[in-house]
Amino acid sequence: MSTALSVSHVSYRYPLSRREVLTDVDVSIEAGMVAGLFGRNGAGKTTLLYLSAGLARPRSGTVRVHGRNPFSDATGLKSVVLMSSGSCLNRSTRLDKLGLYWARQRPNFDTDRLAELLDRFEVRADRKENMLSRGERSSANAAFAFACRAPLTILDEIHLGMDPVIRRRYYDTLLEEFIATGGTYIISSHQIEDVEHLISHAVVMDRGRVVRVGDADALRAALPGARSLTDVLMDVSGAEAS
Numbered sequence: 001m002s003t004a005l006s007v008s009h010v011s012y013r014y015p016l017s018r019r020e021v022l023t024d025v026d027v028s029i030e031a032g033m034v035a036g037l038f039g040r041n042g043a044g045k046t047t048l049l050y051l052s053a054g055l056a057r058p059r060s061g062t063v064r065v066h067g068r069n070p071f072s073d074a075t076g077l078k079s080v081v082l083m084s085s086g087s088c089l090n091r092s093t094r095l096d097k098l099g100l101y102w103a104r105q106r107p108n109f110d111t112d113r114l115a116e117l118l119d120r121f122e123v124r125a126d127r128k129e130n131m132l133s134r135g136e137r138s139s140a141n142a143a144f145a146f147a148c149r150a151p152l153t154i155l156d157e158i159h160l161g162m163d164p165v166i167r168r169r170y171y172d173t174l175l176e177e178f179i180a181t182g183g184t185y186i187i188s189s190h191q192i193e194d195v196e197h198l199i200s201h202a203v204v205m206d207r208g209r210v211v212r213v214g215d216a217d218a219l220r221a222a223l224p225g226a227r228s229l230t231d232v233l234m235d236v237s238g239a240e241a242s
């Protein structure tokens with residue numbers, strides 16, 4: 001089995017900040033799985049995903065996507081797509097036109113799939129990003145992420161703002177894409193119960209460190225009485241159930 005994402009001894013501090021937000025992080029995600037990244041607010045999840053997508057360079061350590069450096073290697077960069085619920089798309093270009101542009105930049109981009117998913121998520125393809133509601137923006141981002149058909153797809157809290165109907169369609173699409181492409185997907189979400197049944201591997205972060213990693217069933221089984229990965233998260237962060 002090949003490794004989709006390999007993060008070794010990565011530490012990171014934001015420019016102008018003196019505080020290290022990632023400390024000696026080691027994560028390895030095998031290709032062809034859906035993995036979940038969990039942790040409390042400020043744990044460092046988005047920062048880790050940012051580095052994994054080559055959007056910043058670690059202060060120390062290495063990040064590899066399918067063996068390539070996503071920060072400095074154009075092939076590595078095209079092997080990964082990271083989308084969140086915020087503003088990820090060009091604001092002033094119609095989504096269908098933007099899809100044509102993305103197709104020129106990304107080798108596997110599927111414009112027909114983009115049109116199909118925008119329709120499924122009820123986002124008009126003739127809209128520009130700056131005309132979308134919060135939930136529609138998340139849905140458009142998800143449609144672009146899936147249409148990339150990248151070897152590694154990273155979805156960072158992308159469900160935020162989606163209504164329950166669209167959210168269910170989004171999770172169904174994730175499963176459908178995974179089965180159809182055999183690609184690797186990393187989902188970061190605080191709604192652990194929503195994604196727990198989709199993932200086979202989990203990474204749990206706490207205060208800039210990876211504190212649990214491995215098979216999701218094994219992580220649950222290792223904690224006596226744990227019914228979900230939320231219990232594992234509560235345990236690692238020393239939080240008491242209310």
Ligand SMILES: Nc1ncnc2c1ncn2[C@@H]1O[C@H](COP(=O)(O)OP(=O)(O)OP(=O)(O)O)[C@@H](O)[C@H]1O
Pocket residue numbers: 014015017021039040041042043044045046047048
């Ligand atoms: N641009 C920035 N400059 C300085 N510090 C930052 C910056 N962005 C994030 N941080 C800090 O880095 C730490 C990790 O943030 P990050 O966004 O990676 O956490 P997270 O686990 O994704 O949190 P959340 O679940 O709240 O989204 C936090 O303490 C945050 O305050």
